[in-house]
Amino acid sequence: MTYSTVLPIWNATRQRFLKTAKALPAQDLALQLGQSSIGSLLHHTAEAEYMFAEWFFGKKMPDEGIAKPSITNHEELVELLVASNDHLLEAMHALTEEQWHTSVESPMGPSTPVEAIGRLIYHTGMHAGQISLIQKNGQSPTE
Template structure:
């Protein structure tokens, strides 16, 4: 499959996220479906961080990203409440990962990461597409059914 087709497929898969962005309000960012679940703001930040890390670690784009939603210390404390800042990092992730995808010549080339071992770049693209779509589905449910937990310990 050509790089153009791979990128078109990624854009379509990512539309599960991007189609929601214009309807999200700042008041939605602290919504969660259960007190122990992640907020909408945290999910947006997480999606962007993972896409940026894929651009860096899988597609070898020179990026500086400090992940706040990944790892043993990552905890949702309701800290992601600036909608414009979140939309900006989502856009940055789209731009950086999109450029990285466009630069791939050989989709059968193997990459090795600590997270999922050795896979082809095509397999890695499938992985990031499903990751984004999975969390975009969660985001839709949080926005639709979630409530702000006023007793949240921040």
């Protein structure tokens, strides 16, 4: 499995997630269920992409670190999601065919980059579902 094989699968999930994030009303970012807010899920999704790029694809975090926008700043959260995806895509593109199938040790345990992308696809889809649930049933922190 190579970049050209994985890319359309990743893009199908990730582009839909970004489209959803861009369409969110800014006031929905603060909605939450329990400890999870929509804004925090968007930020967390970007953080996971940066971490996976480093852990499984060998692309270091940006020198300036990961942006930490307010979880209620819609524009900055969308920019962070775009940047984290670009960072991951660069990391994926740099792998050789052999590296895609080579197990890598990580804080999550051993995994190949192919398996890691599978986890990220699942992760992104799971948080998309949570965002939808929070929009339907969440409360503003002031309620």
